[in-house]
Amino acid sequence: MLNARMLNARTLNARMLNARRACSARKRDRRLRGGRGRLAVSLRVAVIGAGPAGATAAYCLAKAGVEVDVYEASGGVGGLARSVGLWGQTVGLGPQHFFSTDPRVNELWLEVIGGDYEMVEPVTRIHPPRAALSTARLGALIRQWQRAQATPPTFAHLRAALPTFAHPGVALSTSRLGARIRQWQRPRTALPAFAHLRAALPTFAHPGAALSTSRLGALIRQWQRPQATLPTFAHLRAALPTFAHPGAALSTSRLGALIRQWQRARTALPAFAHPRQGPGEVYSRMCEFVEKQGGRVHLNTPVARLVLDDGRVTGVQLNNDGVREHDHVVSSMPLAVLTGRLPDVPAEVAAAGAQLTLCNTVVVFLRTNAQSVFPDTWVNVRDPDLHTGRITNFDNWVPAAKHGEPETILALEYWCTSEHDFWRWEDEEYVRFAREELIDTGLVEAGEVLDGVALRVPKSIPVYRESQLQHQAVVEEHLKGLAGLEVIGPHGPFARNRQDFSILMGLLAAENIVEDAGHDLWADPATHAHPATSRITATGLAY
The missing domain is CATH 3.90.660.20 (Protoporphyrinogen oxidase, mitochondrial; domain 2)
Structure with a gap:
């Protein structure tokens, strides 16, 4: 109990000291600005990392007249969103793409890239696909049933036999499945309904919808034409609950709406704008602008340590060229790396940072x-x-x-x-x-x-683990007490490897330095959401 009380007291004292340091730093920054939102004296800012977050922060700071130095450990800009030239073509590091509904982010992106982009309609899938039950296998099963049964087979028989197939994902076949439905209809006076199908596949939700051979066949053909993989009963089962009237008969229009919904769900991503010279073109242009404004972009220049003076980050120490003094430092380094680059880190903070692998x-x-x-x-x-x-x-x-x-x-x-x-x-x-x-x-x-x-x-x-938030909270508590430091990027307060989020964090960090905006970059991203929405189209920005 005594140790716990002493630890709590130490933690409280540290928080009070950090708060006093942060308050003093804010007052110092206001004196430099000559008041909120104005730069009375030129600021020097170091930006660590030239990925989407770092490049955006540097670009926005340079626009505001700040002297910027960007330190990038690798030989290029863009981070995971960089462009790579190979065999005469320009590619990215995998499917790195940009999409946002935030007007601030979209306006900034278009400001940099102009009209030098095209729209991409993404099509994605999972490999291997759900294995389809082939027509031959289904036909063989039906013939086997017919030989052994006095009555035509039902979907209940199909359900019972599915586990015997090597590929249980049942693909819909037009002709053979239609023939099976007609066989099933002949000895009965009532049309088969999805209730019968539900008896075989219990998760079907609408038992009153009538099953029609021609309409189901048309649906199957519609499904097959636009899809690279055969639709399965799982797709139909997933879409059926969207029917507004459970007892409504199965109709072409209703099934058309169903199939369109399934097609949209298959391509989860909307169309997005992509630079003609690859995803990194935006960030290359941002860094070029920084240099045109008198700033410097240092490639192959890792930061060895951050320099502190009385709880304030005052510069960076490089591996090859001593200490560079700066009024602010914006870091997009992963938290695990950043913690290791700070001097005199408490043992519990260093231990927590080491767990953020x-x-x-x-x-x-x-x-x-x-x-x-x-x-x-x-x-x-x-x-x-x-x-x-x-x-x-x-x-x-x-x-x-x-x-x-x-x-x-x-x-x-x-x-x-x-x-x-x-x-x-x-x-x-x-x-x-x-x-x-x-x-x-x-x-x-x-x-x-x-x-x-x-x-x-x-x-x-x-690497995400159950204890990540716990360790991150310890690191966050320490970093928030360091004045002159803005932490951004996909591995910062929130690990989101998305270009739109990184751009927003870079923009907000620049506003904190230039305008003393007070954005809490450690807060939930929802707190930074813009009330309006927009999207980039082939002709520009649409609100």
């Missing part, structure tokens, strides 16, 4: 001579026999990024920790491994893969 990304680009390899923008892989988690097909993004090259570039993504042997492989091993996995998916033939390139992105994704 990070994962590395390996992207393997494969060049193929196949065209229109598959219709999807990207494919999420859920095959336990494969190690890749996602495959991106850059043929289905922006045509201008291909620069007239005929080959198709695919990107396979892998994730691992620094301790894993996979992280230490040679480039040739990555390419060979990814090629074998791509062929195993059946998306390309063995002879269609020409060559490949591997690209490593260290400490790119947080």
